[in-house]
Amino acid sequence: MTSSLSLILIFISSLFFSGIVVRTKSIFSGRKGPGVFQPIKDILRLFKKGAVYSETSSFIFQIAPSIYFASIIMAILFIPFGNMPGLISFKGDFVFFAYALALGKFFMIIGAMDTGSSFEGMGAAREALYSMLVEPAFFILMGSLALFTGHTSFADIFASLHFGSHISYAIGVLATFVFIIIAMVENSRMPVDDPKTHLELTMIHEVMILDNSGFDLGLIMHAVNLKFAMYGAIIANFFLTPGYEWYFSIPIFIGAQVLFAIIVGTIESFEARFRMSHNSQFIFMLTSISLLIFLGVLLMLGKIV
């Protein structure tokens, strides 16, 4: 029961996450904006709608969104809550986590290729390239944490992360920064992609799902929320109190999610989207930041004198 806590909390946070992002953006731009639960209402409406399928597409197009969504739920099952491990936990589970997400991406990409549209092919190619570039950052970060704590599973790593010295704070902050950017890239948000853009040529994620409609589109839209909440949960784990005091942990968790959503909204309000050609450099920069974290860990452990 306790191990499903993170799953439940992530589901709850996913309901209001996009709402807060949209709300933040509207406040910054001086508009009143929709309510916090408007995005989830839109998704519920989509679930009830019929769909139009392209004549070019095959069954791949129909199964892709389900597999994508399933892969994200799968990934969420690994997320621990404080020192309570997730529903599934074993040594090296973050490898499975990353590869399960990659499986979902694989199907989304070929789903887009299935429509035979030049636009969707374009989105697919970009998604494939950027997700490839962002992956090393995650693994090097996890490698650094594994080196730091001596453990190789999400639950053990977060349970034994202790915030004693100053450098460990620095590592926590840097790691949070990396995770925020990873979340932004993975969800195709601002500095890399603009979900609100109106020109297909400049989109990444949105142009990939041009042909999806109805239930499938709802799944894809909610997948974004879930993914955000999932990364929010990972970030929250850096700051959760050790021990089982749920009355501390749960408010911290929700607070971290809300703060994360506000940060996303703020970034989206003040940042402009990069030129496509600069995206690869930007994403690869993340890897160097995680290498910096790695060096920091080496420094702390006294391996570099």
Added chain:
Amino acid sequence: MIVLAFILLFTVAAILTVPFVPENKKGIITIAGVVLNAVFSSVLASQALFSENIIMSFYGGPVFKEIAIRIDPLSAWFILIMNFTVLTSIFYGTQYLKAYSQDSSKLTMHYVSFLLNHLAMIFIYIVQNTLAFLCFWEIMAVTTFVLVIFESHKMETLKAGINYLIQSHICILFIMLGFIWVNFKTGSFDFVAITQYSSSVQPALGFVLYMLFFIGFSFKAGFVPFHTWLPYAHPAAPAHVSGLMSGVIIKLGIYGIIRMLLLVQVNYVLVGTVILVISVISGIYGVMLAILQHNLKRLLAYHSIENIGIIGIGIGLGALGKGLGNHYLEFAGFAGALMHTLNHSLFKSLLFYAAGSVYQAAHILNVEKLGGIIKRMPQTAILFLLASVAICGLPPFNGFISEFLIYSGLFNAINISNHLSFTVLIILSIFGLVLIGGLALFCFTKAFGVAFLGAARSKYPEEMQEPNKMMLVPKWAIAFFIVAIGLFPQLFVGGASRVVSLFSGETLNFQPSPYYLTIMQKVGFASWTIILLAMVLYYVRKKITEKVISTSGPTWGCGYETASSKLQYTSGSFSRTYRNLVKPILRVVKHEERINSIVPGKANVETHVFDKVEYVIVDVPMRHLRGFIGRFKFLQNGSVQFYILYGVVFIFIVITIPFLIRAAYSLVDLFKQL
């Protein structure tokens, strides 16, 4: 002993029968021979893997002396992998070759070579006599050459075949040097002598000896920079041979590398580091080139280099673990390498067979001209998709299992040493492996998406359809194992752990094995979960969408209505951004004719990607060599008189050499006396 005699007998009997039966029976005879050989050798192998080693020897005459035959779990593991792929290859191959049934002599050659090749591979894995090993290795190399040049009327195929033949003999040269060295020092042909010799000399000599073997076997396995034959030979061969080569024959090199690691007493940390670095480079370089290939089979060939790199990372880690005395690392590394050897033989052969079926149906292998095959050949497409997901190392299929083991090894290794350089090496290897994974995903979404999905880019033959059932059965058999390994990894890793115990020495009290097997069980459970989740979700989706109206229409073209298959994203456009990123590393040649005038004329773009390593290591030296040898062209003047003169001069020199030497000696004596 009797079993081996039977295997020899079956092969000889089949080889003698094949030439004398009509074309349609040749395949059946070959299948019979291969099945019998496979069954008998598998019986031996299972006995070695699950109960005890088989050791025997017989007197091979005054030259070979005592030929030792030892089947240990390592041999057994490779024999079992090999037998399965050889079986699927011949079942698929006899159907594939039906299209060539009018060419009787070629078929005979092909089937005879196939039988001999299988025999040679079985014996390579079991003989432990250097001379006999080299003989079987040579038989294997030559028969593979014959198998590759099946379509010998094509110039390209012949060129690729000869390229392969030359390089496989460079491989033999290196191995032979190592063997001769040991034999020269110890006078024994037995493999045991290698251990005895290497433990008696300085570590540096042992290292050089191992490197000789490593370079030799690397030619076969296809590590960068010894990989250049691979991308030519694989596409040139018929599909079942490509599958066989990529799945099994290059694994002989891996076997050699692991076997020599067991035999040569060497500084394992040093060797492990070297293997690890070369493997990471091979992996990244192979997949980087693979993405930019247009020919489907060539793309797969480059992927073999990538996967050999992954296997090598495992071997390197295992060696490091052995050197540092960390059994967990050792287990994760070697078990990962062995599992990946198995996995790669499965999904790569499946990919080649599927590509072969596409080629036979559409007569096209260029990805840019394919598209929409899934509608004509759904089963082939599903099989290709399954293998693609597996080769990208994604759960819930088998590729993930081996990559997971290697990852756990790497993440374990981060903590075990206090040396900064070691930790940095490991984090860079993690970086490399992740990059390989990401690039593989990029490559296979491209390959599958462009070739099988969307609309057709060229006009296919009318009768294009799914291949017959006999051709699909072997593929589904492979697919079964791909899924089974993903869902029940503990069973297969358990088998591999028997092999790993050869390295650690202790069989009963081997701690890492149960440790990893429980993790594997959980990984298998997670694989089940992801499949169930997807199925439940799809079921829910089906139930809900049944109630609402779904229609179909043309693909949304952002306002543009007359969609054409030419508007689709091609493989070139899919990888364009990537190509620009890697331009400094690879050799990209682009021919472009732009539209310059107001009235559009003809325009075209062509990009070709070449292997820079091949250019530097093979092409440039060859050009210089040719230039140098060209200076002696005047000797080859075509008139017979001159050639007779050369002969006479040669004979004269040969006869006079002893006299000349004696004269030189007496001259020296004369000077001394003075």
